[in-house]
Amino acid sequence: MRVSSKLLQAVEGHHYLDLVTDEAKYRIYLMNDYVIRIRCTFDEQFAEEASYTLAMTAWDDKMDGMVEDRKREEALPAQYEDLGTHLLLRTNQLRLMIHREPFAIEITDAEGRVLHEDLKERPYVKDKHGRLYHYSNLTDEDHYYGFGEKSGHLNKKKRRLRMHNVDTIGYDSEHTDPLYKHIPFYIKFNGKTQSATGLFYHNSHASTFDMGCERSGYWNKYSYFCADGGELDLFFMYGPQIKDVVRHYTDLTGKTILPTQYSLGYMGSTMYYTELDRDSDQAILNFLDRCKAEGIPCDGFFMSSGYTTGEDGKRYVFNWNNQRFRHPQNFIEQMRSKGAALAPNIKPGMLLTHPLYKQFDEAGAYIKDDKGDKSQTDRYWGGAASFVDFTNPKGRQLWKDQLKASFINLGVTSIWNDNNEYEINNPDALCEFEGGKKEISALRPLLPNLMAQAAKEAIAEAAPNTRPYIVNRAGFAGIQRYAQTWAGDNNTSWHSLKFNIPVILGMGLSGVANQGCDIGGFFGPAPEPELFVRWVQNGIFQPRFSIHSCNTDNTVTEPWMYPSYTPYIREAIQLRYRLIPYFYSLLYEASVLGSPVMRPMVYEFQYDPATWEESFDFMLGRSILVANVLEKGAETRTVYLPEGSEWIDWHTRERYAGGQTIRRKVSLDSIPMFIRSGAVIPLAPYLQNIHNDRIEELHLLIEPSENASFVLYEDDGVTNNYKNGDYLKTTINVETDGNTVISFKKDGAYASTVKRIVIDLVCNQIAPVQVMLQGRKLPMFLDPAEWKAKEEGWYYDLELKTAKIKYDNSQADYEIAVNFDIKDLISI
Template sequence: MTKYYALLASLLLANTSGWAQSYQRTSQGLKASLETFDVEIRFYSPQIVRVLKTPKGGPPRLASLSVIKEPQATALTLASTDSTVTLTSQALRVRLGLRRGNVAIDQAAGAPLLHETRAAIRFRPNQGPDAGTYAVRQAFRLAPDEVIYGLGQQQNGKLNQRGQRVRLAQHNTSVAIPFFQSAKGYGIFWDNYSPTTFADTLQETSFASEVGRAADYYVLYGGTTDGVVAQLRELTGQAPLMPLWVYGFSQSRERYKTQVELVDVVKRYRALGVPLDGIVQDWQYWGKDDNWNAMSFDPATFPRPQQMVDSVHLLKAHLFIVAWPGFAPKTPQYQEFASKNMLLNFDTWPPGANTKPYDVYNPAARAIYWRYLNKGIFSLGPDAWWLDSTEPDHINEKPTDFDQPTHLGTYRSVQNAFPLQHVRGVYEHQRATSEAKRVMLLTRSAFAGQQRYGSNTWSGDVGSSFETLKKQVPAALNFSLTGLPYWNADIGGFFAGSFKKDGGAKNPAFQELYVRWMQFATFTPMMRSHGTDIPREIYQFGQRGDWAFDVQEQFINLRYRLLPYLYGTAWQVTSHGGSIMRPLAAAFGRDRASLDQSGEFLFGQSFLVAPVTEAGTKTKSVYLPAGATWYDFWTGQRLTGGQTVARACPIELLPVYVRAGAIVPWGPKVQYAGEKKWDHLEIRVYPGANGEFTLYEDEGDSYRYEKGARSEITFRWDDAKRQLTIQNRQGSFPGMLARRTFRLALAGPQNGAGVAPAKVVKAVSYASKQLVVKL
């Protein structure tokens, strides 16, 4: 019969003769010894506390793969009774029960946050390859009406994850991250990399992992969803800034079969005058499947790869190249990895090719992977990587596949960290090779901490349907709420075969779906068209004058006009732990109706977006949160928050609202992100509340911004005085504008509506010194 370690022991205070055991004060918290396990409570900051429970005689806990923060000196007060010891920081109060070892975490002032249940912890010894480790379960008690977010990216169509039972294991379209945060202002990261079941019932909320050396979790207090995300970045790493061009529009297809075909796509966009910044080369540029992922170009279809890269650059575009974690036996990579016992022995994509993934957990294997990628591809000068199958694909899955050893233990024990370690290898080695280009990694999966490696995760090979589109909104928000700011999806969905027989891109039903999806993508961190079955280039849908072409062009142009706003928002992500896609609760947590709005989101600080996710929609109900005044982006109509409005939404319109107090820089019309300098920006002010926005600029690429090569210009609007202050410019970089003109406009029903040029109230010349302007 399997033995269980339960919380049945008592703990003795060091100065109390009635107990059999003791606790010990440490520099960052305390350690306590119970009969069957030890407990450590360690503060990493006043807002972050770690709880670690280790079975007696168990193996030591390995260093975290996700957490990089070192504990900082934190002022703590300690109080104790016969049954409880309490540690209090400036933000948190942590109580340890000395009989069962239960932990309760509250705000320092006493408001309850997260409490373990009475039968909180369970360790069950594993057998076989994982012998010496445990199946670990930890349970908590949440308030009955508490709203929680997170768990990575789940395609369940829900924003609030209460009442869910989810097996957290990486799969195509499902990103598994054992983290949730509460609308009460705290988050919990369960630091475990094995498949883990999250379960929430009326009685308890729990994490149960298949393999662990300890129960190890962090509680982070941020006060708001934004605050929790900022604390999680503090714990697991900040997100570097993407190149400016990445925030533009990228085109892809499964797949471009020759280098001529790929370059021709860029040429056609330039000839049409439709903006484009990225072009993606998907799989099989290496030839047949028996040469899968050789990281070299097939001479028959890509005879002059350097010429291809150079041609894309001459057209002022940027090139993604795909790379996979698995290799076919014919490749030199496979042979070297096999000779060094660095392959995982299970089948990955494509079927029938006997392709095996390399051991991403081994730093020596990651170095070998980069050596081939650098020599075969990066030396040609591409701009970004598409790291496909980063979960990875697992074909013909067998239970014994998970028993095999990796550099860090059985595959089962570290399965969910596969994407984290794989992208880490590419990021770290590219940065060590050259910092001339910022690392951009388009990945299909992620884990906690992956944001620090230049990762932008897409939602996987999802189907082409309005039902799937609807699920992308809460999936993206929950992903963002796990601390990962960069997310995107294949515009139109990947699998579009159901529309192919009826005309493909000329099928009106697919055109409607694709256009509505593109409208949504305009307000996501990356705007990228991709899919199989039906080519998605804009000219496949018709020509100017055809509605499916015209609406796409309108929203691609809108994306580029918003680049100064989006780049400034991205800088807040990097510098202040911010997010691009945010739930309404991020800014309106006191408005109960905002907490579970799964069909709307905030884009940065200023925009509220309500994607159209049902076919044939003519009118959409949109909730405008209480606590703010809102402007209809398209008409300038001013509306009071705290109400649901019925917004007409013909095919050319997506419901978008702007918060009063917003300051939105409006960029020039361009064909690519770096075509024009921002020397004549229109600055739209939405009166009705005070507001602030920081215009951020740098060289657009390279990591010199980390060393100070950047500038910030902060705009502040005083609504009572009708006064805009443009503050002194902070910082500088080579090629920066020394003087510029800002065209100032007040938005409203008669001005600044939609994409039409606003009527300028004042044009001011700015030479980096503070200006105060009455409007």
């Protein structure tokens, strides 16, 4: 075992500091005031910088031409002070101390509060098997969040977690580990100091996090990271807020790609239709017609891999089964006419009997065996298969050619990448690695990212101005730059419904804002009616909203599967569509700041200890608290309302102080939601299809008891024109000092489709006495019917304590002034 125990030498390089110890070498970059890179190798020299992952660097990297929009920053000068027992480096926010003997690194904030401490006497270790360890001190006040796609409660303290993406069909969302994603990043939040920090281990070997599960009386309490190979290359990030850490992490690995707007609609799916003997195309078209007849909006369909079935019953990617889909292009055009996108299932493993196998094999496009002589084969759906090597330019090009010929040239620009965990059992199988040759064990979780990147590039080449919509099951850190994700083949149970929530919340904290899970459960018997209703009521708040199933009892999960319960399903999905402008604005925020859409309570309220362990209630953006009913037969729901805000029941407008737990009665149609004080929530009340409907009337739900701001984002939703300024960002500012002023400031060239604005202004104690639009008094109505018939004006809904203000939209900046002065009727 090799352990760094003594600092021997420090050498200042160009914007970095090199350290030599008795066992390992280190290189430290002060990336900026908040982010520090610590790179460690036990070899004679550092390996070449070659990252598919990083979106921000401060050095030359072999993959600079591969990573689109990579930002090159200049690191801060790494000048140190020699203080005898230790060296000291400074940024405006951080102090990094390098202890000489025993060697260890300690990081504090500018006031000296400890943020990170290596475990002295074994901070960085390499064992005889080549495994690398990094040990960190742990305190009783620490909470650990993130880790990508992980089962169980949100806080992962005292958990041991494996990073190794696997196809885990029918997994237990509380206990199964690992799952499909491999994201070696976590957030540490210390409740005592109220400081949040992050650690990202830039290493794609299989690895393990132990967050205090292991204990030894000879050492301080500790956590550790262990990787099967590579280097210990870690990035430390300082908040002090959790949301700051997420922003810094997504600066490093990339922001969530701005999606097509229609991807926020209901996406139908089931394996059942594509496994019919024939006419699967008509089954899907009939599904769309049935949705319309039932009043259930739908904007697309994820087409399972049965469409690829050959005459031998095996699945062959890029192959259309002509018994099930007689005229693919005609089918795609019919779907488009019905306002629905098609997302075909694509798999990177190609069976040895695949008609295209020889072409890919002769081109050297597959991952090779450990000698580099032959294509590696392994278990896959239907038998032995080889796997496309996306680190090989030849593999990428052949794959893109087939994507174009089979789908994109037919009008398909939505791609569903599935079964891409790359479960190759020979760890020494060789990837091309852009000519550098590297074992699959070092690159495995990166291949799903590169697969998504290839789809993005193929769409850009064949349809340059079409915004791609790519969905991935597997992935590594940075997958958010290319794809929406989902939590794989979940089990159909109440347990899955509940524990899929913290799985999604952990992904959001790990930079992946656009994701979800299969609604209704993928694997198992059909969900019982109550479970199905509750799952849909929860699923409407997930960025990816798709009911998808592979039921084990010869049934298919459809919105109308239980006719007497269909009204509950319809009502929930229609609520989802009302929220589309809010969702789209939140995903724009994610594309700029990295913010999650579904947010754990601790993300918004880290100063409230009651939120630190909350795993199931969550915030949708800043403004909506969602407390779904997750228990069978529930008649009441207990909800904790965090302190620091006031809360208004979405349905009744009853107002509650924060910092208390309430209990409310629930029925099968209940979707418990609470509006946060200072909320600004845009809604589309009449939207039924995102492809075909124009949002001409926009409702703004505003709670004005505190100053607030929200950016409403609009563009055409389908092209890349927004990159050239064809967007509209409307910053809505709410200022209150007894009276309320709502200002609208526009930025961008996009011509909004919104013709009319209706503000639902949630009032507290009293009604307005006057409403002014740009200094002009709007008419006030006592009769709601009369207000409804007019083009502009306002009235006060006494039951809901809401002022409803209506006027024509303006392309210019403007403001609404609402006067709450008491009108003295007696003195008049």
